[in-house]
Amino acid sequence: MTGNWEVALERSTANNVPGVWNVLEKYPYIENTRKSLRAAKMKVIENMEVYLKQAMESVSRSGGKPHFARDAGEALQIVDGIIGSSKHIIMGKSSVAFEIGLRRHLAEAGRDVCETDFGEFLLQISEEEPSHIITVALHMTREAFGRSIHDKLQKSINENSSAPEMAAVVRSFLADKYQKAEIGITGANAVAADTGSVALVENEGNIRMTTVKPPIHIVVTGVDKIVPTMQDAFNEIMVQSAYAGSYPPTYINFTTGPSSTGDIESEIVRPATGPKEVHVVFIDNGRMEAARDPVLRQSLLCVRCGRCYFACPVYGILGKDWGKPPYSGPTGVMWHSVVTGDSSFAHLCTHSGGCMEVCPMDIDIPGVMEYLKWKDIREKTK
């Protein structure tokens, strides 16, 4: 790993843990919101085919183009078909994009592809893998960032530079990428089945730029991100950002089809100022099978707040090596099993239980780990 893992984790923990408690104390209504969201997400898990069909119809009704991919290979083919000969691509942070190997696939095809989230961008230039589900470069200290920027972008930056100095260099580099981009690719925090709206939460402004600036916006999302209504999608945004410790978030983005205007005699005309095409690629890749599993289905409730990582002693020692990026750490080990069928990383779980205590979705993570251990042994001994 780049930098010093213990130092990097200690600094992030010192910011995140009290930060989340402060948010929960200050905005007590989040407690009811998380309960309501859990119930809504469970409805989808129990009826995934029904909600997938409804979500795809809603995307289509709003002028967007829905797609369905059974696995990573199909998803890459669909994205290639949409992109055609376009060369300049910008990406918002997406663990699903990493799961299907999208950035590497596009770069190998000779396209100019650039991450726009600061953490993802710094991982990209440092040739590093994510170590946390949302704070993707958690393993990198400020000093490590400084060295990477010095080597790859700007000689005036070094390991003694401040975070604002580094952010200014990245901001200026990305400005040109936004300008040239023909395609913007993002994930989704939630997709509302009733409206086909894609909800995304962020603080940097990069996702807003990626969803609005290029003429074509592609959303790659797991089917687990479908929620029944737009209200549930908003609830997912609230819960995710609160339990990530960044509530209220700087930006909340909802995209419902391509840009449009009704200003000329109330006739709806597409496109207007923003994208002319919005594609939503719903990816299964093991999720629908997991939804049918009475124990593993709980993992699909995860809102990717990342809080369980800071409560886990095993992750504290092994970091991203506990699992396989992007799915490492407590929720990552469950998710690695969902998308690959490999449950072997669960054997390292010590069942300390802190993860379950802090999880806003009340996922019985130690219970799922116990089940995955049993599953792995059964498969290897039958």
Ligand code: SF4
């Ligand atoms: S398992 Fe729970 S605590 Fe961990 S990232 Fe998911 S929602 Fe957050």
